[in-house]
Amino acid sequence: MVTLNMEILAMEEQIRNKAIVEVLYKALRRGDTESVASLLASDLEWWFHGPPHCEHMMRVLTGMSIYLEFKFEPRSITAIDERVIVEGWEGDQAYWVHVWSLKDGLITQFREYFNTWLTVQDLRNGSESKRTSVWEVRQKQEMNATHTLWQSEPSEHLTRSFPGLVLAI
Template sequence: MSNAMTVVKDAYAAFGQGDVHALLALIPADIDWRVVGPASLPYPTTCRTRGEVQRYFADLFSAEEITKFEPREFIDAGEHIVVIGFVAATIKATGKSFESEWVHIFTIKDGLVTRWLEFFDTAARP
């Protein structure tokens, strides 16, 4: 397993344990962190600093209860790792649930996540 893949799997392990601080330790002070989707999402869609990523997670967890999160396929392309997965969540404000497959694209440099992009079916989120 490449060092980049180890970093990505460590990030998912931290997320799965709800350990946002361990996940934040895997990113540099400046980052390119984006959810590709509409600006109407109740959490930031572009983050440039570790503090903004921390706010992203706080806003995400206040808006949604994630009931299933499954990274399913890992594609190793050197410093770029692509992960295909699945999420099920409930929107806290409405109680409505949704499911979506997703794709995460990571860039790892010097053992840190320098870029993270998420694509998911935003139309599935009511």
């Protein structure tokens, strides 16, 4: 019963975190900088992986550019514990993944990845982890009891391939 209650609480947190990130993208589309700022921790930690000229979200969140210069239209939003993974693409030119970490309803960390095919791995050893996973494990790899938690799925209409990257978050 205790395990079930913990899983329910974890699912509620995931639903709330996903909703917060959805609100963020809606506020960005409206140009509502006050709402965007209210969702971000004042000490937001930022990571960027990709070509330097593709740091679009940082420019938008810091006011260096407007949202219209590069539109982030999420195609997929997945919540895993305190993280929300968002992927999308801008035509056939830019494929991106955002990983937002939340704590107490605020976004505390942001990781931005451009033009990559991502796989998120659970690197915890099953015997060491006392926490029950609430997401579906899609693939089990024998070495180190590693599980694929989430893998990006580029649109079928895209004809070019993206480099592979394994991301441990």
